[in-house]
Amino acid sequence: MEKHLTRAAVLLTTGLLVACNPGKKDQKNAAEETWTRTEETEKLLTNLKGTSAQGVMFGHHDDTVYGIGWEGEEGRSDVKSVCGDYPAVISFDLGEVELGGPRNLDKVAFDTLRKEIVKQYQRGGMVSLSWHARNPKTGGDAWDVSDTTVVKSILPGGENHDKFAGWLGTVADFMNSLKTPEGVKVPVLFRPWHEHTGSWFWWGEKLCSPDEYKTLWRMTVDSLRVHGVDNALYAYSTGGEPQDTTQYLVRYPGDDLIDVIGFDTYQFDKQAFVETMNRMLGIITTLGQTHDKVPALTEVGYEGVPDAKWWTGTLWPVLEKYPTLSYVLVWRNARERVTHYYAPYPGQVSADDFVKFYELPETLFASEVQLYK
Numbered sequence: 341m342e343k344h345l346t347r348a349a350v351l352l353t354t355g356l357l358v359a360c361n362p363g364k365k366d367q368k369n370a371a372e373e374t375w376t377r378t379e380e381t382e383k384l385l386t387n388l389k390g391t392s393a394q395g396v397m398f399g400h401h402d403d404t405v406y407g408i409g410w411e412g413e414e415g416r417s418d419v420k421s422v423c424g425d426y427p428a429v430i431s432f433d434l435g436e437v438e439l440g441g442p443r444n445l446d447k448v449a450f451d452t453l454r455k456e457i458v459k460q461y462q463r464g465g466m467v468s469l470s471w472h473a474r475n476p477k478t479g480g481d482a483w484d485v486s487d488t489t490v491v492k493s494i495l496p497g498g499e500n501h502d503k504f505a506g507w508l509g510t511v512a513d514f515m516n517s518l519k520t521p522e523g524v525k526v527p528v529l530f531r532p533w534h535e536h537t538g539s540w541f542w543w544g545e546k547l548c549s550p551d552e553y554k555t556l557w558r559m560t561v562d563s564l565r566v567h568g569v570d571n572a573l574y575a576y577s578t579g580g581e582p583q584d585t586t587q588y589l590v591r592y593p594g595d596d597l598i599d600v601i602g603f604d605t606y607q608f609d610k611q612a613f614v615e616t617m618n619r620m621l622g623i624i625t626t627l628g629q630t631h632d633k634v635p636a637l638t639e640v641g642y643e644g645v646p647d648a649k650w651w652t653g654t655l656w657p658v659l660e661k662y663p664t665l666s667y668v669l670v671w672r673n674a675r676e677r678v679t680h681y682y683a684p685y686p687g688q689v690s691a692d693d694f695v696k697f698y699e700l701p702e703t704l705f706a707s708e709v710q711l712y713k
């Protein structure tokens with residue numbers, strides 16, 4: 341770890357110089373030269389840009405590690421139990437990897453995540469990783485917004501910078517540990533610092549300036565690159581707040597750092613949800629084209645899916661209007677919070693409608709994609 345920290349410190353300094361002096365081209369090139377992506381990761385990016393011609397991939401958080409009434413059963417998935425196939429995208433969370441313990445914030449072992457990530461790769465599907473990192477200043481969780489100087493404190497020169505550089509090292513170690521039995525590093529889409537257009541995480545809008553937020557991003561990516569992480573793509577995802585492309589880009593850290601542009605939104609009131617979806621999907625469709633980035637609905641859902649026709653009656657009629665969308669991912673089926681689920685399970689009120697959604701030729705599940713060929 342000490343070796344990592346030293347190397348990270350050098351790179352973080354470079355990153356900061358780049359952030360502060362965008363005109364100094366040679367410095368930027370020096371930082372860019374320090375990284376490459378594996379062949380499989382390049383392939384993933386190319387295929388992500390191509391799959392929308394075929395359809396939109398369906399995703400589910402923590403799909404294969406637990407569901408309603410079960411946990412840790414080899415091969416099980418609520419989505420598969422309902423429609424017969426795994427999601428094309430499965431996401432997991434790295435929260436608390438920074439503490440060095442065996443399990444993440446939702447009590448899933450990191451060893452289990454490693455195995456499931458490899459399995460999803462072997463299916464030809466994609467893995468996305470979010471990171472609900474704990475609050476590095478207060479010691480609270482990601483939702484602790486009691487102090488508005490947390491981001492500042494972890495940037496170069498801040499009192500928690502060294503500590504946080506160590507945290508980034510734990511993320512890098514995890515990414516570097518994702519290998520198939522043949523030794524192939526498994527590509528992942530890393531999606532940290534999400535929903536930052538709201539103010540419920542310590543990296544949220546009211547808790548740091550746009551420059552601080554962008555520097556946090558650059559520091560994160562630079563650090564992973566210098567730690568040898570060559571199997572990651574990066575996703576920038578706002579909440580549903582931006583009203584137009586300009587607002588969406590206020591904290592955008594730069595085309596050189598980001599591969600996927602997305603947003604998270606949930607249904608409470610149906611009309612408000614549909615309005616937000618149309619506005620945001622329009623924004624990321626436009627920016628996907630003008631910035632050559634992959635647009636994705638990085639988190640969506642209706643808790644408990646109480647509408648029996650939600651999939652084909654609400655979600656799909658909006659999605660089908662935005663054919664360049666790469667994937668749509670619903671949040672987890674929590675086994676420890678009985679009403680906190682977003683995908684159907686056998687017998688759930690929207691299960692039959694989900695099968696109809698699955699049967700649409702334009703929705704893609706794991707057996708319908710090959711993202712590494």
Ligand code: BMA
Nearest residue numbers: 433435445446472671672680
């Ligand atoms: C939230 C909830 C929490 C969970 C967190 C990270 O939206 O599901 O229960 O801890 O995501 O997965």
